[in-house]
Amino acid sequence: MTYDQQILHILTEAGERGISVQTIARHVFNMNVSFFVSPDFEEIRTYVQQYLLRNSRSSLSLIERTERRGYYRLNTKGSADARQLMLEFQEHENIEEAEDEKPQQQDLSLSLFD
Structure with a gap:
C-alpha cells in the first residue's frame, strides 16, 4: 500500500x-515501521x-x-471520487468482517502427549 492509499484510508476512518x-x-x-525498516518520520510528515x-x-x-487549522477530511459533498472511495472502503471492511465471521474449524487431531 502506498502512502497515498494509506492517507486516504486514514481519512475514511x-x-x-x-x-x-x-x-x-x-x-x-x-x-x-517494521523490525528491519524504520522510515524517517520527518520525510513522511512532509x-x-x-x-x-x-x-x-x-x-x-x-x-x-476543516474549520480547525491543520485538520483535513474527505470531501464527500463536493467530490464524487470521495463518495466512491468511502463506498469502496466500506465494502472492503464488510468483506473482511464476513470472512471473520466464518466458523472456525475445531482441531480434532489426537494429542501426542496424552
Whole structure:
C-alpha cells in the first residue's frame, strides 16, 4: 500500500470530523515501521502535508480542509471520487468482517502427549 492509499484510508476512518496532519503522519509512519525498516518520520510528515495541500485546493477536490487549522477530511459533498472511495472502503471492511465471521474449524487431531 502506498502512502497515498494509506492517507486516504486514514481519512475514511476519521470521518466527518477530520484528522490533523500530525496524526495522519503518525499513522502512516506506524503503518510502515517494521523490525528491519524504520522510515524517517520527518520525510513522511512532509509528504503527508504536501499531499494534503495538493489534493485540497479546489471545492471539488478529493480532500478538504476543516474549520480547525491543520485538520483535513474527505470531501464527500463536493467530490464524487470521495463518495466512491468511502463506498469502496466500506465494502472492503464488510468483506473482511464476513470472512471473520466464518466458523472456525475445531482441531480434532489426537494429542501426542496424552
